Amino acid sequence: MSKTATLEIDGKKHEFPLIVGTENEVAIDIKTLRAVTGGVTTIDPGYKNTGACESAITFLNGEEGILRYRGYSIEELAEKADFLEVAYLLIFGELPTQEQLDKFNADIKEQSVVDDDIKKIIDAFPKSAHPMGVLSSLTSALTAFNPSSVNVDSEEEMYKTVCKIMGKFPVLVAWTMRKKNGLPLNYGDSSLGYVENILKMMFSKPNEDYKQNEILVNALDKLLILHADHEQNCSTSTVRIVGSAHTGLFASISSGISALWGPLHGGANQAVLEMLEAIKEDGGDTKKFMAKAKDKEDPFRLMGFGHRVYKNFDPRAKIIKVAADEVLADLGVEDPVLDIAKGLASEALSDEYFVKRKLYPNVDFYSGIIYRSMGIPVEMFTVMFALGRLPGWIAQWKEMRARKEPIGRPRQIYIGENLRDFKTIEKR
Numbered sequence: 001m002s003k004t005a006t007l008e009i010d011g012k013k014h015e016f017p018l019i020v021g022t023e024n025e026v027a028i029d030i031k032t033l034r035a036v037t038g039g040v041t042t043i044d045p046g047y048k049n050t051g052a053c054e055s056a057i058t059f060l061n062g063e064e065g066i067l068r069y070r071g072y073s074i075e076e077l078a079e080k081a082d083f084l085e086v087a088y089l090l091i092f093g094e095l096p097t098q099e100q101l102d103k104f105n106a107d108i109k110e111q112s113v114v115d116d117d118i119k120k121i122i123d124a125f126p127k128s129a130h131p132m133g134v135l136s137s138l139t140s141a142l143t144a145f146n147p148s149s150v151n152v153d154s155e156e157e158m159y160k161t162v163c164k165i166m167g168k169f170p171v172l173v174a175w176t177m178r179k180k181n182g183l184p185l186n187y188g189d190s191s192l193g194y195v196e197n198i199l200k201m202m203f204s205k206p207n208e209d210y211k212q213n214e215i216l217v218n219a220l221d222k223l224l225i226l227h228a229d230h231e232q233n234c235s236t237s238t239v240r241i242v243g244s245a246h247t248g249l250f251a252s253i254s255s256g257i258s259a260l261w262g263p264l265h266g267g268a269n270q271a272v273l274e275m276l277e278a279i280k281e282d283g284g285d286t287k288k289f290m291a292k293a294k295d296k297e298d299p300f301r302l303m304g305f306g307h308r309v310y311k312n313f314d315p316r317a318k319i320i321k322v323a324a325d326e327v328l329a330d331l332g333v334e335d336p337v338l339d340i341a342k343g344l345a346s347e348a349l350s351d352e353y354f355v356k357r358k359l360y361p362n363v364d365f366y367s368g369i370i371y372r373s374m375g376i377p378v379e380m381f382t383v384m385f386a387l388g389r390l391p392g393w394i395a396q397w398k399e400m401r402a403r404k405e406p407i408g409r410p411r412q413i414y415i416g417e418n419l420r421d422f423k424t425i426e427k428r
Contacts, residue, residue: 111167229392304365
């Protein structure tokens with residue numbers, strides 16, 4: 001393969017180097033394009049064909065349904081590792097030794113107390129506030145209680161900052177849900193593991209002992225692992241571009257939460273449940289809505305099927321379907337909405353229209369089912385997504401700062417008016 005690409009503009013040829021990744025992905029390096037062509041740029045709405053960075057964190061091949069963190073397959077990590085191990089892997093580059101994992105866990109617990117004044121900020125929100133807006137605000141507010149900037153060249157300072165956000169973020173998640181449910185704000189139990197503690201903080205009640213359910217712990221652990229990173233998606237790219245201005249980690253993650261909030265991104269699992277509720281209200285006829293989904297003239301969209309990146313199957317969905325089946329069997333939930341979900345999934349997997357187009361249930365479909373079964377409000381689904389994505393955002397921010405990437409500054413093609421004379425107000 002040639003090591004350069006040639007671009008011809010108005011009969012003039014310009015050569016640009018090719019970059020080849022470790023998985024043989026090929027990119028044209030056009031950072032000198034404007035300089036050598038006298039101002040020519042590219043346009044790529046949605047950046048579908050534009051690489052914004054080189055990264056060693058996550059490899060994703062949507063055509064073949066491959067997802068790997070730092071070279072490890074998502075299937076093996078979900079089976080053999082826990083969420084804290086995966087978080088360490090993503091952030092620091094290697095799976096931890098037992099000593100490193102124990103220290104990481106202990107240091108996170110040490111940082112899991114949130115300044116009590118944060119409660120005053122939560123109190124200012126009405127119960128009707130969307131949890132994602134609350135979480136974004138609280139995460140940004142952490143900056144006020146940790147005002148010193150981080151020396152990104154210091155491993156010790158970076159490690160302490162990582163432990164701070166890993167320790168405090170689950171507290172903010174739990175408080176966000178408890179505020180919505182009218183429960184007192186609490187702290188976890190330092191004797192519990194990371195995921196066990198999250199569940200206790202979210203669901204414990206002041207008038208009864210909390211009992212841990214290992215099947216729910218396992219399901220949540222897997223969900224968090226599956227959501228931990230996903231290459232340069234909307235929220236991750238947002239974290240990197242905000243951080244490229246040397247914005248601090250907490251504020252950069254707050255921006256990622258805001259990006260994740262959108263229904264085309266992290267809000268997809270909430271959209272799935274809202275769709276299922278709408279089908280139930282209409283009478284629950286799944287065949288009717290499968291027909292509507294196949295009708296090009298019908299505006300109805302079947303949420304939770306297919307994926308923008310995965311053109312074959314979502315490897316995360318295969319893993320979490322097993323956990324979803326275990327949760328439903330263990331809890332014995334009787335819920336017409338979940339019955340509709342199971343009916344849609346069964347029909348889609350056997351319907352020629354969907355099979356031919358590879359429109360299989362994705363991770364958002366199954367995660368919504370699990371969260372509903374666990375008793376998590378639908379408005380909290382995207383918050384749970386953010387909880388899983390936290391280590392990925394940290395890893396991406398840390399990598400971007402360590403590589404000393406330049407401030408993000410996309411170009412544009414101006415399509416507005418040419419120079420015009422100003423008219424005084426009486427002549428307009």
